[in-house]
Amino acid sequence: MKIAVLNPGSMGITIAAALKFAQNDVYWLNKSRSPATIDRVRTLDIHELGSLNQLGNMDGIVSVCPPDAAEAVAKQVSASGFNGLYLDANAIAPDTATRVAQIIGTAYVDGGIIGPPARTPGTTRLYLSGANRVQVQSWFKGSVLEVVCMDDSPNAASSVKMCYAAYTKGIGALILAIRALAKEKNVEEALLNEWNISQPDLPGRSEMIAKGSAAKAWRFSGEMREISQTFESGGLPGGFHQAAAEIYRRMSDLKDVPDPSLAQVIDEILCA
Amino acid sequence: MKIAVLNPGSMGITIAAALKFAQNDVYWLNKSRSPATIDRVRTLDIHELGSLNQLGNMDGIVSVCPPDAAEAVAKQVSASGFNGLYLDANAIAPDTATRVAQIIGTAYVDGGIIGPPARTPGTTRLYLSGANRVQVQSWFKGSVLEVVCMDDSPNAASSVKMCYAAYTKGIGALILAIRALAKEKNVEEALLNEWNISQPDLPGRSEMIAKGSAAKAWRFSGEMREISQTFESGGLPGGFHQAAAEIYRRMSDLKDVPDPSLAQVIDEILCA
Secondary structure, three states: OEEEEEOOOHHHHHHHHHHHHOOOEEEEEOOOOOHHHHHHHHOOOOEEOOOHHHHHHOOEEEEOOOHHHHHHHHHHHHHOOOOOEEEEOOOOOHHHHHHHHHHHOOOEEEEEEEOOOOOOOOOOEEEEEOOOHHHHHHHOOOOOOEEEEOOOOOOHHHHHHHHHHHHHHHHHHHHHHHHHHHHHOOOHHHHHHHHHHHOOOHHHHHHHHHHHHOOOHHHHHHHHHHHHHHHHHOOOOOHHHHHHHHHHHHOHHHOOOOOOOHHHHHHHHHOO | OEEEEEOOOHHHHHHHHHHHHOOOEEEEEOOOOOHHHHHHHHOOOOEEOOOHHHHHHOOEEEEOOOHHHHHHHHHHHHHOOOOOEEEEOOOOOHHHHHHHHHHHOOOEEEEEEEOOOOOOOOOOEEEEEOOOHHHHHHHOOOOOOEEEEOOOOOOHHHHHHHHHHHHHHHHHHHHHHHHHHHHHOOOHHHHHHHHHHHOOOHHHHHHHHHHHHOOOHHHHHHHHHHHHHHHHHOOOOOHHHHHHHHHHHHOHHHOOOOOOOHHHHHHHHHOO
């Protein structure tokens, strides 16, 4: 199968590698062609498409992009004359997935990726739902990316991704916000002493969360807004993840800061 | 010392017991005199005050009540002619503590309790701040309630309590909200399967949180609003705990339901 991965980032390039491993003919297309993307693609021997117009020759497309861009990418693909299967593997709300499905039509397959970039078997799962899910599953046969086929719902894979990231990325933002609050209220020492007694994992976890999320916070923010919208569309309060979006937004300038400390992260959060 | 504990609930009665253990003459006053309060007080041999007017004879007062009531209680005490030391041990925002301090005057001592009702040494700490903190600390000498003296700030103890509960009670509400969302979006099974692989403590934790918080949710809601206000007064987003307040508010009808299941808790959260 000829399959194109659009905008391959650190996750997308491992999706492309999995597709290649499963004997597909893999292409990539990224209008921005940032140095980081070029570096990533060079490590794999895959074909570059010069323009959106060449998508018409593809059997399949995988969209892996920041959640804010998912609809715009779908519109570009829809206008390109492409008529294969379209896997949207983005961290988007089920309502957003439904809108992408309306743009793409019957070729839409809903996806959600859980885990880090897929380099080792067992770490990373691609959830799929929708009518063509089994066909898309076959694209990844034998690769390190485990595929979990759900039902034919056009947005179940996005829903499970939203629920999952609501915890992992929500709790990260909450812990960093609490560290910032303790500093602002001048009770850091007392809080850390208490945590050392009764929540002994939290001092170390806050350090790890700061280091692990600083470079990625710029794109977590949009994902948090999608999760907030998911809660609200389900009649549940969206405030947890509106707040998480704001915390990650304040951290977005740390994107290119090498190895920032927790203290730096707290300062970014407080200097809104 | 003659010390009165106002409105002794499950926490307050252990505070009264600690005061008695430390050789104080302990009194209680509770206008509602609910059967649960009467039962609690009967287990301790402490004196009942018939009315607020009798507070004038006390050397100290401890206020332990739902956060929403802290200011009203302080106003009643202020009007009673009491002129000893007033310990507000409630889970209130530092701004609320400042308002209570303005009502009470120089006799105000800020407190925050961390841990379960104090029945075993080492489980429960009373944080104290403000000018008279050392004198209040001496009230509890040798008892199971450990006292941590902070600085002379009129609200540092409340601040550390807010930061602490922001995590423990915030995460509880978040996990229950996610379980409700997964049910509403019809992806419970997929989420639990994924959690079993990559977040294996969360299925069991959600059961425990539901059981542990159902009966107390009615009063957690006000505490979450105090925490939300604390974040906002510190220039940080208050949404996490606005959402948590709403989750606990929806659970408040479970106050008297014996041993509710997680499924019941989820239904309460979804039937807003």
